[in-house]
Amino acid sequence: MASQDWLDKDFYAELGVPSDASKKDIDKAYRKLVRQYHPDNNSEPGAEDRFKAVSEAYSVLHDDAKRAEYDEVQLMKSGRGGFGGFGGGGVNMEDLFRQGSSSGDFGDIFGNLFGGSRRRSRGPRPGNDLRTHMTVDFADAVQGTTHDLRMRAPGTCETCHGSGAAPGTSPQTCPRCSGAGMVTVNQGGFSFQQTCPDCEGSGSIVPTPCSECGGSGAVTKDRTITVRIPAGIRDGQTIRLAGRGAPGERGGPSGDLMVDVHVRNHPLFGRDGNNLTLRLPVAYTEAALGAKVSVPTLEDSVTMRVPAGTPSGRVLRVKGRGVPGKGDLLVTVDVQVPQDLSREAKEALEKYAAVEPPADRRDLTEFTGKNP
Numbered sequence: 001m002a003s004q005d006w007l008d009k010d011f012y013a014e015l016g017v018p019s020d021a022s023k024k025d026i027d028k029a030y031r032k033l034v035r036q037y038h039p040d041n042n043s044e045p046g047a048e049d050r051f052k053a054v055s056e057a058y059s060v061l062h063d064d065a066k067r068a069e070y071d072e073v074q075l076m077k078s079g080r081g082g083f084g085g086f087g088g089g090g091v092n093m094e095d096l097f098r099q100g101s102s103s104g105d106f107g108d109i110f111g112n113l114f115g116g117s118r119r120r121s122r123g124p125r126p127g128n129d130l131r132t133h134m135t136v137d138f139a140d141a142v143q144g145t146t147h148d149l150r151m152r153a154p155g156t157c158e159t160c161h162g163s164g165a166a167p168g169t170s171p172q173t174c175p176r177c178s179g180a181g182m183v184t185v186n187q188g189g190f191s192f193q194q195t196c197p198d199c200e201g202s203g204s205i206v207p208t209p210c211s212e213c214g215g216s217g218a219v220t221k222d223r224t225i226t227v228r229i230p231a232g233i234r235d236g237q238t239i240r241l242a243g244r245g246a247p248g249e250r251g252g253p254s255g256d257l258m259v260d261v262h263v264r265n266h267p268l269f270g271r272d273g274n275n276l277t278l279r280l281p282v283a284y285t286e287a288a289l290g291a292k293v294s295v296p297t298l299e300d301s302v303t304m305r306v307p308a309g310t311p312s313g314r315v316l317r318v319k320g321r322g323v324p325g326k327g328d329l330l331v332t333v334d335v336q337v338p339q340d341l342s343r344e345a346k347e348a349l350e351k352y353a354a355v356e357p358p359a360d361r362r363d364l365t366e367f368t369g370k371n372p
Helices: 004-008 011-017 023-037 047-061 062-078 093-103 107-115 138-141 286-290 345-357 362-370
Strands: 129-136 143-154 181-186 190-195 218-229 238-241 257-263 270-272 275-283 293-294 301-306 316-317 329-336
Touching: 004 062, 011 023, 023 329, 047 062, 093 181, 129 143, 138 143, 138 257, 143 362, 190 293, 190 362, 275 286, 275 293, 286 293, 301 316
Parallel strands: 129 257, 275 329
Antiparallel strands: 143 218, 181 190, 238 257, 270 275, 293 301, 316 329
16 A cells, blocks of 8 residues: 655665566565665664665565555656646645545555556455364375364354344445445545545445444354365365355455365375375295285275285285275285294295295396496
C-alpha cells in the first residue's frame, strides 16, 4: 500500500539502478549493497541507516504491486501524469495523500486515477487457507483410515453463525454509501471514488455486534476435524480439506485447510511406490533345497514358496499385499551364513563340501586371464 513518505524518496537511486531496471538487476544490486552496509560487516557511521534505506527500497521495488504504486506516485509528483491544472485547479498531491491516509487505502485513489484497476475488492471475501500437520502410522498410510485432528484456529462464530450480528439482529445496508461500498470524493475540481470508510467496502454495517466475536463473525477456538487419509499416501504429501480453513469475511466462503502428512517408519516394512518391501532371512539349506516360509504382511502372515537354488538378493513377489488394489509385497531373500556351528553341523558341512560342486568362477578367470 502506498505511503506518503514515498513522495520524498528515490528508491531507484538508493539501489543505484535505473527506473526501468529488471527484477534480476534489482536483486543483484540489493545483494551487493546489503553485503556492503550490513551492521555485521560495516561499523562505519551511517552504515546502519544506509542499510535500512536499502532494505526499504528493495521491499518496495521487489514487490510488483508495490513497485507499480510507487511508480504511479513518482509519475504524479513529477506532473507527467497529466493531472496538473486539471479542471482549472489541478490535483494537490499532499491533499491527495491526506485523503488516502484518512481512508486507509491509497489503492482506491490510484485505481481510479489509472483506470480503476487497483480498487479494493468489495463485499464478501474468502477466508485464508490454514496449514497444519499430522503424523500417522505406517499401516494407516498404506491402508487408509480416518484420523481426528485437533487444532486451535479461527472458526465460524456459533453464536451469530458468521454474520457478526447479535442474535435477533442482522446486518443493515450502509447508509453512507447506500450499499455500494464506494463513496465519491471531490478534490479541487477532481472527483474520484474510494472505499466507504463506514462499511469498509462491504456495503453493510452491523449496528449491534455479536458479543462473542465482536462483529467479526469468527472466533479462535479448539476444533476437532476428521481427516480421511487415502490409502497409499506418502510421507510429505498434503491433504486439502476444502472449506475447513479460516472463515470468510462478511459472509464470504471459508478458506481451505492444508494438512501436511508425516508417516512413521515401520520396523519391518518399507515402501517402493505402491509396493511394500521386506527383507526375509532364509537359511542356506532353505535357499538351496527350496522351502515354504511364513512371511508377515500388514494384515496377517502368508506362506511363500522359496524356489530351490534361490540366491541371496533375489526378490520374490507376494501379489496384492501392498497398497490395497495397487501394489504387491516385494520380499528380498537374505541367505544367512551360520556364524557358530556345532560339532555335528560342522562335520555334516565338511562331508557336503567333499561332494559340493565348485563355484562357477569362469567370468573371473577369463577377466584375470586377459588382465594379469
